[in-house]
Amino acid sequence: MTTTPRAVRRRPRPAAPPDPARPLLPTSEQIRLLDPAGTPLPAHPDYPAPPVEVLVELYRRMVLGRRFDLQATALTKQGRLAVYPSARGQEACQVGAILALRDDDWVFPTYRESMALTARGIDPVEVLTLLRGDWHCGYDPAVRRTAPQCTPLATQCVHAAGLAYGEAYQGRDTVALAFIGDGATSEGDFHEGVNFAAVFKAPVVYFVQNNQYAISVPLSRQTAAPSLAYKGVGYGVPSEQVDGNDPVAVLAVLNRAVAHARAGHGPFLVEAHTYRMEPHTNADDAARYRDADEVASWQDRDPVVRLETHLRDRGALDDSTVARVAAQAEEYAADLRERMHDKPTVDPLTLFDHVYAEPTPQLVEQREQVRAELTADQEGAG
Structure with a gap:
């Protein structure tokens, strides 16, 4: 008589003890390595600035990401997309998170992370397939190590915790990064995901992009805590807050958060203070709940301009390089426009x-x- 061999169960990778150099509470002030004008600030001992060549690549992907975002917004106005949630103004967060990860790490995006997915190398037409309404997801999540974009708030927090725990159980050092909005931190799935990850030391980075509004609900109606980063201490999760419009600081903080999770110390919570320049989606009238002066004040903290100024001052960018990147971005947008003219076959x-x-x-x-x-x-x- 033949028998079916039983599945071999692997022992989970032993969790590392808590990092003694990493307190649970975030710093009282946002981590910032560049001022709004792009001038370097004193170095931070815990968050070294990334190498200049990495920052140049960060700049290139941010420029492409912004051009993609503008093109997607235009496609929505032309009726090519059913809806589009813009991330303009959040380029440092969208792209910095991707550069902090390895290709074999996992990403758990929300509906607003289209720019992040293009930075990960996913075909922009595949990224927009969901928002065009012709399929559940345009790319292969297993191949791209990227979960489908999640519309229900915070459910990806649980998904990320489960996958990360499973990877650790198999003895792999994979990290999962879950994008979260400020409004999602008020959801029960946020609590369940972070709590599970903390108890079982799942290697997850919970990355909160605090863009100040959950549709029309301001941050003051979401929490009474000094900042959303302080929510981590209740779960025993170390956390940090960073200026989300400072690309150098965002990447530096996320590099450490990812390293913390990969080393087996468990999850890490990062809050990035940023701003969405556009309405919540094309169906939203942002003028009903915020005024033009507020938007203008954030325009002066533009992350793309900030990084470009810094790299020019360091001699890492010049006019020809900036023009070349801009031309790449225009070619990228033109190709997207052309291919989005093809009407999908819908069954x-x-x-x-x-x-x-x-x-x-x-x-x-x-x-x-x-x-x-x-x-x-x-x-x-x-």
Whole structure:
């Protein structure tokens, strides 16, 4: 008689003890390595600035990301996209998070991370497939090590904790990074995800982009804490707050957060103070809850201009390099425009695909009802 061999269970990778050099509480002031004009500030002993060649690549991807974002916004106004949540103004966070990771790490994005996904190298048409409404996800999550963009607030916090714990259990040093908005920190899934990751030492970085508003709800209505970073201490999770419009500081802080998680010390919470320059989505009227002076004050802290000024002062950028990057960005946008003109072939019956591994009787019944309606419509049109 033959028997099926039992699955081999691996021992989880031993969790490292807490990092004694990393207190739970964040610094009382945001970590900042460049002032708003791009001038270097005194070095921080815990957060060394990344090498200049890394900063040049950060600048290049930020420029491409902004041009992508502007093009996606235009496509929405032309009716090519059903909706688009812009991340303009948050380029340092969107791109810095990606550069802090290895290619084999995992990313758990929200609906606003389209720019981050393009920075990860995912085809921009595939990124916009969900927002165009013709498929659940345009890219292969397993190949890209990137979960589908998540619309329900904070559910990705739990997903990231589970995957990271599973990777650690298999003995791998994979890190998962979950993007979160300020509003999502008020959700129960945020609590469950961070708490689970803390208890089981899952290697997750929870990256909160505090862009000051959860749609129209200001931060003051989300928390009474000094900052969202202080939420980490309640879970026993070390945390930090950073100027989210300072690209050098964002990457420096995330580099340490990722290293902390990869070393087996468990999760790390980072709050980046930033601002979304555009409305929540194209369906939002931001003028109803914020005034033009507030937007203008943040415009003066533009992360792209800030990094460009810094790199020019260091001699790492000149006019020709800036022009070359700008030309790459225009080519990128033109290619996206051209390919988005192709109308996708949409089959309504695919709505029922991938809901369950084995379709339930109710799902089969619903699919057959839709199939009958489509057949009737086609016969009527004929």
